[in-house]
Amino acid sequence: MTRLLRRYLPILDWGRSYDRTAFSNDMIAAVIVTIMLIPQSLAYALLAGLPPEAGIYASIAPIILYAVFGTSRALAVGPVAVVSLLTAAAIGEIADQGTMGYVTAALTLAFLSGAFLLLLGIFRLGFLANFLSHPVIAGFITASGILIAASQLKHILGIQAGGHTLVELVHSLLVHLPDTNLVTLLIGASATAFLFWVRKGLKPLLIGFGLSKKGAEIAQKAGPVAAVVVTTLAVWVFGLDKVGVSIVGEVPQALPPLTLPSLSPDLVGVLIVPAILISVIGFVESISVAQTLAAKKRQKIDPDQELIGLGAANLGAAFTGGYPVTGGFSRSVVNYDAGAETPAAGAFTAVGLAIAAVALTPLIYFLPKATLAATIIVAVLSLVDFGILRKTWGYSKGDFVAVAATILLTLGFGVEAGVSAGVIISILLHLHKTAQPHVAEVGLVPGTQHFRNISRHIVMTDPTLVTLRVDESLYFVNARFLEDLVLERIANCPEIRNVVLMCSAVNAVDFSALESLEALNERLTELGIGLHLSEVKGPVTDRLRKSHFLDQLNGRVFLSQYDAWAALSGDATRARAAE
């Protein structure tokens, strides 16, 4: 019982050894992360199409629930860019921004996503996330970064525009370009330029002034706060909201409210697929961050327990006015760099944000949306990396196709289409590769007991004996391939008396392949040719023993290929080296 409790509640582990040093380290990290999270949370809420406070609420309860259930000591859970974009894409179809329906749909999406993650965790299905291959993830992140940046340009220009694909976004931006508000553009462009400079140029400058490297890095993360303060003051002092600069406006000055997601079958039906996508993508992002950070301190992440932690965090978001959340890269890295030792740092961050929600919201009344858009653009453009195209092109054309298709389809048809297509394409390419496996005809390397490909090496062969090494598991997709190949190989060679299948690389034989082997055995028996197997692995032999194949086999099963050669290559003098 205690063991079970400790598995599902990692807090029982680290909570017992919590001391004053850990407390003060966690507190310092929490203060730094809180300052960074305020503009970030507001900005991602804007990206998701939600009121700004939703971003802050989504960072409070989820962060505490993850601290209780999660296994990573440094992960910071809350709104992230890609999930915010996916949320906007999913809800944009069914409700208009600014309506209660939109907010409720976001809660429902968080609820469904949380429930799905919890289920995956309880049934220990974390491995499903592996179906997203690295190239698909890289392609998806790059394409989403571009889409997100494009979607924020309207705030920089101060115009109305929309769309879920790059074409729609660009078209909509061009149509509304004449409405550009020049003051907004000035604020947006300056903020963007400033933030890019902070990212690239501030750290060397501060280090040059004698600041420590760590201090310079933390100052760099506070760049968005400076941009927020300066532009807010500018709007307030010069009354820029009166000349058309869009501002955040009134934000409720309150703790996160208690909210209820809607479980109407219609809404659930529409949102279930996006919720699954958001869960899986969020989980993949979160687990990579958690594992990267844990590896640095030799800590261990349990993927199935992570599902439970993220599930709980999303359910928390659903009931406290938030929207789907996950472990974010930038906030987690800041948390880690600032010295967070335990998930308690997250809990303190939540307290900090709750104080901000109650006390600071009036201060952001004049915050221009253009500034928030600038922080988003600068953050996501760092995710855009076309290098993956070059790398996969050099390594494997199949992986290249998966990346390129994911990027093009995400840009051209939106995030959901892109990532789904990426997964399906990688699976089909993998199956295609195994559908026509590499099969080498092998001969004996003279003077050894080793067998090698006759077309790559000088080896001994016997014209009455054909040995084929099958470099793939045998299963339905390639079942008939081997049968056809063997029949073709023997078709015009009446001298062949024996065929050996060397199975050192055959890791499984499924029922379709078994039937195909049975058919091959039958055909070869009719032709008076012996069919033998060699180097069959333990698990495969165990499996084959469950059928009658080994009894019906007209030849023998040899432990090693050399045994097969010794028994079957009747006439040593007939052996010859291949040219």
Place this chain on the structure above:
Amino acid sequence: MTRLLRRYLPILDWGRSYDRTAFSNDMIAAVIVTIMLIPQSLAYALLAGLPPEAGIYASIAPIILYAVFGTSRALAVGPVAVVSLLTAAAIGEIADQGTMGYVTAALTLAFLSGAFLLLLGIFRLGFLANFLSHPVIAGFITASGILIAASQLKHILGIQAGGHTLVELVHSLLVHLPDTNLVTLLIGASATAFLFWVRKGLKPLLIGFGLSKKGAEIAQKAGPVAAVVVTTLAVWVFGLDKVGVSIVGEVPQALPPLTLPSLSPDLVGVLIVPAILISVIGFVESISVAQTLAAKKRQKIDPDQELIGLGAANLGAAFTGGYPVTGGFSRSVVNYDAGAETPAAGAFTAVGLAIAAVALTPLIYFLPKATLAATIIVAVLSLVDFGILRKTWGYSKGDFVAVAATILLTLGFGVEAGVSAGVIISILLHLHKTAQPHVAEVGLVPGTQHFRNISRHIVMTDPTLVTLRVDESLYFVNARFLEDLVLERIANCPEIRNVVLMCSAVNAVDFSALESLEALNERLTELGIGLHLSEVKGPVTDRLRKSHFLDQLNGRVFLSQYDAWAALSGDATRARAAE
């Protein structure tokens, strides 16, 4: 040019050597097949929900086109049970039986199916049919047999009923059971009983009377003709149509008409997915029959050219009043047994059916539909074989799940849902199997150069050296699995200095797996542990050379595992046999 022509027109091959013997053998086969096909074609048209003549038309042009383009010498192309059922399921959703819309939809379905098959053939994508595993096909055929038989019971009972799933069919039959027409039931039940007897009891009886085995078999195939003649006469003589026995009625006395499929985007949109399913299932059925028959005469079937042959046949059906066709099992076997030597037999059958369409149609006016239903029921029940459940259960639970799911989903949700789910389930099960591959820790078998699983064999090991044999290709689905496994294995063993991955069963390393290996190499480097590879295959080495992995690898690549052992197991005296 000639070569290309001969590839796409196999008729140029066999046509050149066509002689008088072949002609007379083909003629005899054609007569026998024609007699058998008349009732069968009418029956399958009934099953597809089309007017009876559609079944005959669908056997004329397609059979000739297949003779020109197909590679099988014995395959007989025309309507078959499963494809007729799929046709009814696809069109039943969008048009009512007996309307022009229904007939047009059938033509369109044949057109789309033909076009899809042609495309697959031209792009040589025949391997796609392999995605249907043997268990899925077996489960699908069994479940469709049950559905078809159930769908025909209404004709035996003389009632109205319908439905595409077993529950719908049974429910509908029960609701209308009180309307049963007893005379129809008498005809239907007698015909069914007679046909079952013909199938099981007639042959031994005839052989007992001194008929040759082959003659008895042919007489057996003519059973349905006898049933047709007797019941038609009974209806005519006793005027049974006036007491409610449903008859075939007026059938146009004409050659196949020239028809045009509709290419309206709406219709095409609805029918494209069913057309693809019908194509693939029809192709799989056809190619199995063709290969079985070709194997007996050591002839060769070219799957890609078969796609072209079947594609042409379906286009032919679309323009001559037919519906989707494929190579049928029973008609092909009869054709083969009756001595057909070349596809010309098919062409002669087409002439026979054309004569029947012009001359014999008035004779079937009084043919009761119950008789046709009886021939269908007897034919399809022979396809029902639950033995596949037992066989797969004994061999592999994964295959069993695929069969059981296909059967249940086909019966419960219809043919399209069943076969799609079967394909998806088998792919997921395969991926799941490779997601957590078998990895054996191996040691040296004393006195040899062989390495075996330390938990199955008594072997030498060295506490500073861990050798893992990975029994699976490394790709995105299992990429992180190996990384986690290695890190876990070394976690609590500070004495480990070297890790060897023995890659004899690794047939491929995709980009995700490469990145995972790179990460592993980096982690082990940090820990001061060497990472080595052994027995890497040629194609895998070639691929790895395209990346920087082999340069960055902190250890070495050994040709054989024994070389790795010799180089790394520093202190032979520390080697110990595992208990």
